[in-house]
Amino acid sequence: MxxxxxxxxxxxxxxxxxxxxxxxxxxxxxxxxxxxxxxxxxxxxxxxxxxxxxxxxxxxxxxxxxxxxxxxxxxxxxxxxxxRIVHHWPAVKDGTFAVSEQGIVHVLEQPASGVVERLVVIMSPINSKPRLIRYFRPSFATLMKYVPRNTAILRIADIGGVKGAFYLNTSFSPDNSARIQRLVRTTISNCGLDDSNVVFFGASKGGTGALFHGLTGGWKFVAVDPILSDKWYVENENDYHFTTGGVFPQTKQEVFESLIRQAAGGELTVPPDSVIVTSARSPQYAYSTEIVAPIVNQLTMFNSDNPEIKKHPDVAPKTIYSHVLSINSLLLGIPLPKGEHPIP
Known part of the structure; x- marks a missing residue:
């Protein structure tokens, strides 16, 4: 060279x-x-x-x-x-972030007790900063204070694409989702956990990842207003997330319609007691409800009518109470009512 x-x-x-x-x-x-x-x-x-x-x-x-x-x-x-990203990123170089054998950047937060009985896997939302940290925007940074004792938190970066890979495969990294799941499975094994004690959580782009990996890996998930279709951002926001132009081998709608079809047909096991938090006031609501309709009766869907929700990015900060409720219910094995339910 x-x-x-x-x-x-x-x-x-x-x-x-x-x-x-x-x-x-x-x-x-x-x-x-x-x-x-x-x-x-x-x-x-x-x-x-x-x-x-x-x-x-x-x-x-x-x-x-x-x-x-x-x-x-x-x-x-x-x-x-x-x-070269992992060699260039200061937070990786100084040990703040770790890198798996598969090259996935992550952080594992240990409980104060040092004993791990449960695990929350957190996936990051969108960030538009022209720095590598946009791939690892903190989501619910204080969650450790609100989960049961002896719960560890695994935070996973979303490297790929322009503003992230949405924790899916990209044209450049066609095995991205598999490498992410290997990290999760390795962490679960190292902690000596059963899959029933693992919950995925994410909002927006992170919600996309939580729902995808929850369904494909068989883990419980809490997905907050997940983006399951690129259509709205392509047509109304000039492709704000840069999902066109060959960056992804499939559109999100194609990915999730296929995934839900497999789940509805029994080819995939829908994780028990999983949750989607959304709002009919978000433009993502129409896409999400249509796509997950075949399995909605196997999930809990909370639909917030909070008048302060004006757009998609408002859903997560205006429904935090439901995130805590859902994560802890799933961690503790407390069942939630299936189907769609209104929340404030």
Whole structure:
């Protein structure tokens, strides 16, 4: 390899990158994109891409090659190659975050007693910061105070895609979900736990992951307003989550319609006493209820009519009390009523 860094501009034709890589003798560790020609050159490429289709195509090309935006400064956005992330991320280097044998970044919070009898697996929501921490936004940072004693918490980063992989497979990482599940199963084994003492939790993007891995792995889950379809964000928010352009091999709707069909047909075991928290005031409600309809009577669905919920991001902070109730009920084996139920 001739250079560890290759420079691009916002005017670079994505189709020319292959010849640049070939001339370099392979993929560099970093791509740097000169944003001088942008109206606001200090704006990161994610935001620029929402306004300019040519910039978006360049961003998606880098994403599908396995690069992540990790830093933005005046006139420049910087991208790091996927296999170099763990060597570059300060929180991994200083030991704050751990990395599994499968390359999944995570943190295991131990209970004060040092004895682990239960486990909550937490998956992160969306973050748009042009830093690697957007892949590991803290979710319910104080949860340890509200769960039964001897409960550990495993927090898993969501590396991949532009704003995350939604804990699903991407075109670049087609085994992403399998590697995540290997980490979870290893943690469960190391803690000497039974699957019945494990609960997945997540809101929004994290809710997508909690529901997916709960169904595919057979674990109980609490999914808060999960995003089960890309349609609304593609049609109304200019593909705000960057799920088009070949980043994912399937749309979320395709993934979850297939998954629910398998669960309804008995090919997958629906985890007992799992929960979806949502609100008819969220644009995700219509998609989620339609997709999970075949198995809704096997789940608990809490539907909040809180008038302070105006949009999807409002659901999680306005329904926290139900998250605590649901997580602890599942951890303690206390059954909740099946089907859809109104909550404040």
């Amino acid at each position: 001739n250079n560890n860094i290759l420079w691009l501009t916002l005017e670079t034709d994505p189709d020319n990158i292959a010849s640049m890589v070939s001339a370099n003798g392979g993929l560099p560790r970093y791509f740097r994109v000169d944003t001088t020609t942008a109206n606001d050159p200090e704006t990161d490429m994610m935001k620029l891409s929402l306004r300019n289709q040519a910039t978006k195509k360049l961003l998606l090309k880098l994403t599908n090659l396995g690069y992540s935006l990790y830093y933005n400064t005046h006139n420049e956005s910087r991208f790091v190659r996927h296999d």
